[in-house]
Amino acid sequence: MDKEFHYYLTYLTAARAGFPYADALTIARTCQAVDENTHIIKVSPDSESAYSNYVSQTASLFKPRAGRMRIYPVFHFIPGNPVLPSAKRSDQRTHILNTTPDSPLANRCFDEASKTNDLMQIGITSHSYADTWAHQNFVGYKHGFNGLKGILHKFIPNIGHADAMHDPDWPAHIWTDTRLIKANRIINNKRRFLDAAKRLYEKLCDTLNIAPDRSERDSMLSDFDTAIGHEKSNSGNRGKANRIKKYVSLSMQPEYNARTIPDFTLDDWQDDAVDITRQPINEDGVEETTIEWKSAQNYKRTKWFLFQEAIKKYQKHTLEIYQNSVYKQLSPDLLAEIMRFG
Numbered sequence: 001m002d003k004e005f006h007y008y009l010t011y012l013t014a015a016r017a018g019f020p021y022a023d024a025l026t027i028a029r030t031c032q033a034v035d036e037n038t039h040i041i042k043v044s045p046d047s048e049s050a051y052s053n054y055v056s057q058t059a060s061l062f063k064p065r066a067g068r069m070r071i072y073p074v075f076h077f078i079p080g081n082p083v084l085p086s087a088k089r090s091d092q093r094t095h096i097l098n099t100t101p102d103s104p105l106a107n108r109c110f111d112e113a114s115k116t117n118d119l120m121q122i123g124i125t126s127h128s129y130a131d132t133w134a135h136q137n138f139v140g141y142k143h144g145f146n147g148l149k150g151i152l153h154k155f156i157p158n159i160g161h162a163d164a165m166h167d168p169d170w171p172a173h174i175w176t177d178t179r180l181i182k183a184n185r186i187i188n189n190k191r192r193f194l195d196a197a198k199r200l201y202e203k204l205c206d207t208l209n210i211a212p213d214r215s216e217r218d219s220m221l222s223d224f225d226t227a228i229g230h231e232k233s234n235s236g237n238r239g240k241a242n243r244i245k246k247y248v249s250l251s252m253q254p255e256y257n258a259r260t261i262p263d264f265t266l267d268d269w270q271d272d273a274v275d276i277t278r279q280p281i282n283e284d285g286v287e288e289t290t291i292e293w294k295s296a297q298n299y300k301r302t303k304w305f306l307f308q309e310a311i312k313k314y315q316k317h318t319l320e321i322y323q324n325s326v327y328k329q330l331s332p333d334l335l336a337e338i339m340r341f342g
């Protein structure tokens with residue numbers, strides 16, 4: 001999934017579930033920031049306020065990092081049910097770490113994060129939970145199980161859905177997953193995204209201790225269906241700007257808090273927290289970059305710092321859940337491989 005779901009539709013879903021404007025916005029911003037948090041940043045390294053963050057994504061879909069296997073299953077490819085009917089492949093292969101939608105493990109991760117009452121952890125878990133629909137039938141590390149047929153795919157590492165490129169991410173796109181049996185092969189992203197929104201609404205209602213309202217939920221899904229529009233085979237991401245206008249228009253309606261959704265990137269939070277200085281240090285123009293807190297006294301109150309701390313907490317707790325469940329079934333060599341970070 002891309003920003004359309006992780007930011008705009010996540011905001012609308014949270015608002016419809018009952019979160020007030022500021023809280024729904026924090027959930028949506030954090031949900032989107034998971035995908036933009038791609039670089040290790042060392043702030044004020046020679047001071048008492050020295051700090052380093054933890055990434056939750058890699059910078060390029062086409063350059064997934066083999067040395068960062070640990071982040072993919074936690075934030076983007078939660079292991080599910082490898083024998084689910086929708087996971088059936090033409091080669092009959094299964095994989096214990098295969099991502100499947102709405103899996104028991106995905107629900108457990110969401111529920112544990114929601115118990116913290118930390119809006120940022122709720123946003124993070126909303127990201128990984130929703131991704132179980134878009135990223136289904138891929139595993140979050142380097143393995144031939146992820147590989148698709150074709151000359152181009154031979155040059156892309158089989159990590160996550162890199163071989164499928166952006167096919168799983170676009171809301172009005174229909175594409176073909178050639179690995180699956182004929183009955184499963186045609187993938188309608190809009191159906192997947194609407195299913196994800198339905199369950200995310202229900203999970204966010206649970207977080208608020210509110211019984212999900214079926215009529216409200218169905219009305220929301222109808223709004224999303226109309227906003228996404230007609231899905232088409234091989235449509236790519238055409239119509240994105242128009243769809244975003246429709247999401248923003250929906251946000252102005254009373255049932256979505258009657259407030260506009262402003263644009264957002266993680267850089268907005270980072271710019272409020274740190275100053276980045278780049279200076280040429282030789283005649284070839286090689287740069288030296290220094291990153292310092294804008295306020296060494298108040299940096300722990302910044303949204304960027306709070307988000308990075310939420311990422312660390314979510315990663316730590318989710319790995320504990322995995323290590324006490326699905327990771328117990330892995331061989332020591334495989335576990336060592338997917339726990340790598342470097």
